[in-house]
Amino acid sequence: MARVVVDVMLKPEILDPQGQAVQRALPRLGFEGIADVRQGKRFELEVEGPADDAALARIREMAETFLANTVIEDFTVRVEAGS
Amino acid sequence: MARVVVDVMLKPEILDPQGQAVQRALPRLGFEGIADVRQGKRFELEVEGPADDAALARIREMAETFLANTVIEDFTVRVEAGS
Amino acid sequence: MTARVGVVTFPGTLDDRDTQRAVRVAGAEAVPLWHRDKDLKQVDAVVLPGGFSYGDYLRAGAISRFSPVMESVIAQAKDGLPVLGICNGFQVLTETHLLPGAMLRNESLHFVCREQKLRVENADTAWTTDYTAGQEISVPLKNIDGRYVADARTLDMLEAEGRVAFRYLDVNPNGSLRDIAGITNEAGNVVGLMPHPEHAVEPLIGTGRTDGLGFFTSILKKLVNA
Amino acid sequence: MTLDTVKHAAETPEAEQPWAELGLKQDEYARIREILDRRPTGAELAMYSVMWSEHCSYKSSKVHLKQFGEKVPENDAMLVGIGENAGVVDVGQGYAVTFKVESHNHPSYIEPYQGAATGVGGIVRDILAMGARPVAVVDPLRFGAADHPDTKRVLPGVVAGIGGYGNCLGLPNIGGEVVFDACYQGNPLVNAGCIGVMKHEDIHLAKASGAGNKVILYGARTGGDGIGGVSVLASETFDATKPTKRPAVQVGDPFQEKLLIECTLEVFKEQLVAGIQDLGGAGLSCATSELASAGSGGMRVELDTVPLRDSSLSPEEILMSESQERMCAIVEPDKVDRFLEICEKWDVIATVIGEVTDGTRLEIFWHGEQIVDVPPRSVAHEGPTYHRPYARPDWQDALQADDANQLARPTTPEELRAQILQVVASPNQASKAWITDQYDRFVQGNTVLAQPEDSGMVRIDEETNLGVALATDGNGRFAKLDPYAGAQLALAEAYRNVAATGAKPLAVSDCLNFGSPEDPAVMWQFAEATRGLADACQTLGTPVTGGNVSLYNQTGEVAIHPTPVVAVLGVIDDVNRRTPVAFAQEGQLIYLLGDTAEELGGSAWSQVVHEHLGGLPPKVDLERERLLAEILISASRDGMADAAHDLSDGGLIQALVESCLRGGNGARLVVPEGVDPFVFLFSESAGRAVVSVPRSEELRFTDMCGARGLPATRIGVVDGDAIDVQGQFSIALDELRTAHEATIPGLIG
Numbered sequence A, B: 001m002a003r004v005v006v007d008v009m010l011k012p013e014i015l016d017p018q019g020q021a022v023q024r025a026l027p028r029l030g031f032e033g034i035a036d037v038r039q040g041k042r043f044e045l046e047v048e049g050p051a052d053d054a055a056l057a058r059i060r061e062m063a064e065t066f067l068a069n070t071v072i073e074d075f076t077v078r079v080e081a082g083s
Numbered sequence C: 001m002t003a004r005v006g007v008v009t010f011p012g013t014l015d016d017r018d019t020q021r022a023v024r025v026a027g028a029e030a031v032p033l034w035h036r037d038k039d040l041k042q043v044d045a046v047v048l049p050g051g052f053s054y055g056d057y058l059r060a061g062a063i064s065r066f067s068p069v070m071e072s073v074i075a076q077a078k079d080g081l082p083v084l085g086i087c088n089g090f091q092v093l094t095e096t097h098l099l100p101g102a103m104l105r106n107e108s109l110h111f112v113c114r115e116q117k118l119r120v121e122n123a124d125t126a127w128t129t130d131y132t133a134g135q136e137i138s139v140p141l142k143n144i145d146g147r148y149v150a151d152a153r154t155l156d157m158l159e160a161e162g163r164v165a166f167r168y169l170d171v172n173p174n175g176s177l178r179d180i181a182g183i184t185n186e187a188g189n190v191v192g193l194m195p196h197p198e199h200a201v202e203p204l205i206g207t208g209r210t211d212g213l214g215f216f217t218s219i220l221k222k223l224v225n226a
Numbered sequence D: 001m002t003l004d005t006v007k008h009a010a011e012t013p014e015a016e017q018p019w020a021e022l023g024l025k026q027d028e029y030a031r032i033r034e035i036l037d038r039r040p041t042g043a044e045l046a047m048y049s050v051m052w053s054e055h056c057s058y059k060s061s062k063v064h065l066k067q068f069g070e071k072v073p074e075n076d077a078m079l080v081g082i083g084e085n086a087g088v089v090d091v092g093q094g095y096a097v098t099f100k101v102e103s104h105n106h107p108s109y110i111e112p113y114q115g116a117a118t119g120v121g122g123i124v125r126d127i128l129a130m131g132a133r134p135v136a137v138v139d140p141l142r143f144g145a146a147d148h149p150d151t152k153r154v155l156p157g158v159v160a161g162i163g164g165y166g167n168c169l170g171l172p173n174i175g176g177e178v179v180f181d182a183c184y185q186g187n188p189l190v191n192a193g194c195i196g197v198m199k200h201e202d203i204h205l206a207k208a209s210g211a212g213n214k215v216i217l218y219g220a221r222t223g224g225d226g227i228g229g230v231s232v233l234a235s236e237t238f239d240a241t242k243p244t245k246r247p248a249v250q251v252g253d254p255f256q257e258k259l260l261i262e263c264t265l266e267v268f269k270e271q272l273v274a275g276i277q278d279l280g281g282a283g284l285s286c287a288t289s290e291l292a293s294a295g296s297g298g299m300r301v302e303l304d305t306v307p308l309r310d311s312s313l314s315p316e317e318i319l320m321s322e323s324q325e326r327m328c329a330i331v332e333p334d335k336v337d338r339f340l341e342i343c344e345k346w347d348v349i350a351t352v353i354g355e356v357t358d359g360t361r362l363e364i365f366w367h368g369e370q371i372v373d374v375p376p377r378s379v380a381h382e383g384p385t386y387h388r389p390y391a392r393p394d395w396q397d398a399l400q401a402d403d404a405n406q407l408a409r410p411t412t413p414e415e416l417r418a419q420i421l422q423v424v425a426s427p428n429q430a431s432k433a434w435i436t437d438q439y440d441r442f443v444q445g446n447t448v449l450a451q452p453e454d455s456g457m458v459r460i461d462e463e464t465n466l467g468v469a470l471a472t473d474g475n476g477r478f479a480k481l482d483p484y485a486g487a488q489l490a491l492a493e494a495y496r497n498v499a500a501t502g503a504k505p506l507a508v509s510d511c512l513n514f515g516s517p518e519d520p521a522v523m524w525q526f527a528e529a530t531r532g533l534a535d536a537c538q539t540l541g542t543p544v545t546g547g548n549v550s551l552y553n554q555t556g557e558v559a560i561h562p563t564p565v566v567a568v569l570g571v572i573d574d575v576n577r578r579t580p581v582a583f584a585q586e587g588q589l590i591y592l593l594g595d596t597a598e599e600l601g602g603s604a605w606s607q608v609v610h611e612h613l614g615g616l617p618p619k620v621d622l623e624r625e626r627l628l629a630e631i632l633i634s635a636s637r638d639g640m641a642d643a644a645h646d647l648s649d650g651g652l653i654q655a656l657v658e659s660c661l662r663g664g665n666g667a668r669l670v671v672p673e674g675v676d677p678f679v680f681l682f683s684e685s686a687g688r689a690v691v692s693v694p695r696s697e698e699l700r701f702t703d704m705c706g707a708r709g710l711p712a713t714r715i716g717v718v719d720g721d722a723i724d725v726q727g728q729f730s731i732a733l734d735e736l737r738t739a740h741e742a743t744i745p746g747l748i749g
């Protein structure tokens, strides 16, 4: 079993109200010095079998067509260190 | 400026309906061999100044009290490589 | 002869029965369609109703988009089958790319339920001929992922081609770009909007107005006259 | 670890058992040993401990709740009474309606979103288990002080949870309450109610009969959710030091619940179900023992067939798990295949986990070995009963002597005007739209009235326009001053709210939220409130059909106000006749119905202007309430009133402000001769309502009131864009609107 992580973030040009809401709240909670916050999604996939190139290619396709909506989102795929 | 990433995931024992729905959909889309999917949140924070120990300690506190709901979620904090 | 309008039920669809009622109130025949069936039962038009299909998990509409019924809907929509996506149905249509753009969480981050004023900008689509361009209507709106976004080029194109079909008036309830409440494809057969015309077809129920009925009478007339 | 089988338990009578940690008292543990004639196995201990908890067994409250059955009024409408998942009433035309209110208070404090969400999920499954399609929800809520920082954590989470779950199920939210009071700071009250509709012949009961019938568990997989949750969360005050290895928080999956609803309705429709029970608190322990206890035979369950989310769960934990979105059905063998087919259609996991036997025992096996062998009644229905001591607290007299009628009153019209704005803008009296706009009130396309109307109303038959209405009310301040009267006032208010919309009140459900029953003062409040409610239900002819008790709502020694929340269900033959609150027609005449006395104890005015709670609550006159209701219903049926609004907290001025703002019209008012304007506007005397009457109907209306002896005073006319009280003051609607609507977003948004 290997763990593959897919991170999905809104494209930089898309307004991220969730991230903004977090950022706006921080000073009120006493946390200063955070210039920007973006909020996205993280998927942890447990892959049966090895996370080899073939598996990663399939997962990249899965991210492209399904996990991310590429009209608004970018994604990255990586094998979790230590798995 | 440094970028710090906070990953927030539901604790392993907590039901993750989203991850489950994603996993159930995969075979229908022709993606086999994924044993489990968990879905969480990823926060990218742009920190003014260096991401030194003091800054990370503050961010860890922020994650603990605000970004994550530690009743049901775990989190990790790390400096994004290359930033 | 009356028209047969299919209403799709996905797991988690909520407004299917309301939509069937709206179709009937307009005088057409409502035909239930099931997400697992490719067969569209020879309907003359299809409505993808509102709700939380697959719980809106992942992204609203993202999982439903891959259902067998959608394979047929996508194929036939490209051949001119009239398709209306309401709320979650609109989200499904953007996920399938039958309509451009995407839907994000409301700017307020909250679910919002209100009576919403709209302007019908395009009265030439398959679903809007019973309105006049510029007509103002009020129908219920209820969503949490209703903020319509697209890149500037797409938005400019939509505007230039008259494909912004509905615009929010008075209040932009979710932060949609350019106050867009609904759009149409180039051919005018595929229309999607966030507000809920099917909840405004009977006096007394809901807002007590019948401003939404025009969607269903429009399609009926089009089909019967065809 | 070796499996603690029945055989092993019999052989090791002296083995130490953690009964105390599981919340059992010594004598309770002794009784279990007596029932079984041996020590219980670990699994049996788990079942008894959770089923004998306060939450599941009502051990402190049931001696008092008995009155609801004993004093039940003559009422032909009652089809199923207390004891089932929810009561059922006949609403005519072959329809039956089931409804119930439940609490999810403690879980919502710990995890507001999930606590509230799973509260909605739980009550919906109760309604579903009766055979009904759920058609609407309501949510009476209580929070700490509106400006307390923790309220900013709890309230948005609770509201998002109720909306997130209910909206996703497609259930219109048609009413509820939002009350702020410092007494709820550490103990917010999250009550949730649901209405379901069915035909008479579709009523289902929770019982397992017919040897050979299969026990089918369907819905979500079982995980470690809320293990010990029932006993730890609902039955004892928090003990933060106790480590939990399993999550005490349940996470809801509304999508799964929606599938469960559709799937269940389909198996009902094909008549595949002989008995059914939802899984709520105490999970499988509760469902299996209750089904078996209510049925005629025994039951045998193979626990290792239960589909798990977490394969490390022990049998004890599986029995106690409170994983959400699960149901348990009893199905005849030849119907099992079809049942499973329908589940598959809806992507719902379903498993045969056992069968009904011709024995008398509930027997549970784990990989072939017996771990439970109990008489099911002893678990489910014959738990301990406490006659807890109760005594009128020594502070009650002083509280009642601290008369609110003696508080300083406004001395000039300007001061009166300022206090009106102050009250109307106070968190409890302000508009709750910021909250209720997060709830879908339109879904299902049958909503006739929803918040901010006096009661929610849904159409249940599209052909005949038959409808039902529901209102929930409760005033903890009144109940604190006098719990007997307070409970009656809660009922009276909900009853009045239903009648104000034109519906005939039929039946009652309640949620009794109190502090610790181990405190004699709290127990007295509870005894008084139940007695008051039972007496009033008898007088008004509205039986209590079911409800819920939530105890231990207290932090340390300090209990919440006694808070009986009462839901009244009404029926209306034709929803076209419904009466809204809005003054929509200029020129109509405004009538005040009922008598106004000088009654300021527990009032909104005393709270907002003086931060005072003392004196006596308004007097209860149930005959007057009944008469008022009859008049309101007649006025609706015969088209004599276009708007009606009941008077409750905030008094006349609050009702007028709401009706004017809703209709977008002002009112010109005259204070009746000899009446003090302040008392006129702020008193909270019960048994009153305002109506707006078309001029053409005035005579008919006043004749009706006159003939039946209900005081009706013409106090003004719908007109202009201000509330103008002659000789006193005028406040523009815009100013009122800002005052009324800005408060909650300002505090919470």
Ligand SMILES: Nc1ncnc2c1ncn2[C@@H]1O[C@H](COP(=O)(O)OP(=O)(O)O)[C@@H](O)[C@H]1O
Residues within 6 Å of the ligand: D138, D139, D140, D141, D173, D174, D175, D176, D177, D178, D432, D435, D436, D450, D451, D452, D453, D454, D455, D456, D472, D473, D497, D646, D648, D649
């Ligand atoms: N939490 C809530 N959920 C839904 N509706 C609510 C909620 N709180 C208040 N409401 C609605 O707002 C309106 C005003 O509430 P309230 O002042 O308590 O009414 P009343 O005093 O007439 O009982 C009612 O329609 C009530 O149902």
Ligand SMILES: [Mg+2]
Residues within 6 Å of the ligand: D453, D454, D455, D497, D645, D646, D648
């Ligand atoms: Mg009211």
